[in-house]
Amino acid sequence: MLERLVKRIIELLEIREATALSITRKEINANDDLFIKAKTVRIKGVDCIFLALLLSGEKNAEQDWLDRARSYGVKIELELFDTGEPWLSYEQIAKLCYPIFSIDGKRLVHIPYNVICYRDVAVLKLGSTLCKYKKQLMTSLACEDLQKKQIDIRERV
Numbered sequence: 001m002l003e004r005l006v007k008r009i010i011e012l013l014e015i016r017e018a019t020a021l022s023i024t025r026k027e028i029n030a031n032d033d034l035f036i037k038a039k040t041v042r043i044k045g046v047d048c049i050f051l052a053l054l055l056s057g058e059k060n061a062e063q064d065w066l067d068r069a070r071s072y073g074v075k076i077e078l079e080l081f082d083t084g085e086p087w088l089s090y091e092q093i094a095k096l097c098y099p100i101f102s103i104d105g106k107r108l109v110h111i112p113y114n115v116i117c118y119r120d121v122a123v124l125k126l127g128s129t130l131c132k133y134k135k136q137l138m139t140s141l142a143c144e145d146l147q148k149k150q151i152d153i154r155e156r157v
Contacts, residue, residue, distance in 0.1 A: 016036065016037060016038060016039055017039050018039070019037060019038040019039060019040075020038055020039070020040035020041070020042065021034055021037065021038040021040070021041050021042070022041075022042045022043075022044055022079075023041060023042070023043060023044065024043070024044050024045050025043055025044070025045045025046060025047075025050055026045075028043065028061075028062055028065050029061055029062075029065055032065075032068060032072075034074075035068065035069055035072035035074050036072065038074065039073070039074065039075060040074070040075045040076075040077060041069060041074055041075070041076055041077070042076075042077040042078070042079050042101070043076065043077070043078050043079065044079045044081075045079070045081045046078045046079060046080050046081065046100070047080070047081055048087050048088070048089070048092075050062070050078075051078075051088075051089075051092050051096065052092075054066075054096060054098075055092060055095055055096065076098045077098060077099050077100075077101060078096070078098050078099070078100045078101065079100075079101045079102075079103065079105075080100065080101065080102050080103055080108075081103065082102070082103050083102045083103060083104065084100075084102055084108060085154070086156075088108070088131075090110040090112075090131045090132070090133070090156070091110070091112070093108050093109065093110040093131060094110045094111070094112045102129065106127060106128060106129045106152065107125060107127075107128040107129065108128070108129050108131055108154075109124055109128055109129065109130055109131065110130075110131045110132065111130070111132065111136075113136070114135075114136060114137065115136070115137045115138070115139065116130075116132065116136055116137070116138045116139070116142050117138075117139050117141070117142055118139060118141035118142045118145055120142065121142045121145050121146055121149075121151070122145060124146075124149060124151055125149070126149045126150060126151075127149075127150055127151070128149075128151050128152075129151065129152045129153070129154055130146060130151055130152070130153050130154070131154045131156075132153060132154070132155055132156075133155070133156055133157070134155050134156065134157055
């Protein structure tokens with residue numbers, strides 16, 4: 001009896017590890033059941049107001065929900081309602097502790113240094129998008145790695 005119970009619990013945990021769910025921003029406080037159903041939860045429809053709310057440091061219902069998710073070991077991802085141009089603040093990307101994706105599924109990354117080196121881009125995943133300012137310089141090794149990994153570059157003034 002105990003052996004079957006342990007086996008079932010292990011099966012459910014293995015399913016959870018492989019499961020990713022998507023919810024809309026409005027569904028955040030709907031229920032906490034998904035914390036035991038999925039290892040990854042992607043919040044869709046994120047806008048600048050929501051990002052500012054997360055970075056404000058103020059206690060709110062959304063932050064409480066995200067804290068509960070973290071306590072369950074859930075990996076949270078944010079997906080914008082569009083590509084993020086021109087409204088997305090690159091500094092917000094760097095400050096948030098959650099990965100941000102554009103609506104087309106590309107991970108957006110901002111490296112906040114004046115010079116972007118190979119060590120900065122070496123950790124970026126294939127198909128990501130590097131969001132940088134024109135004043136930020138890049139080393140030739142960094143450029144080569146970006147091309148090899150097919151990482152798009154968005155550049156702003």
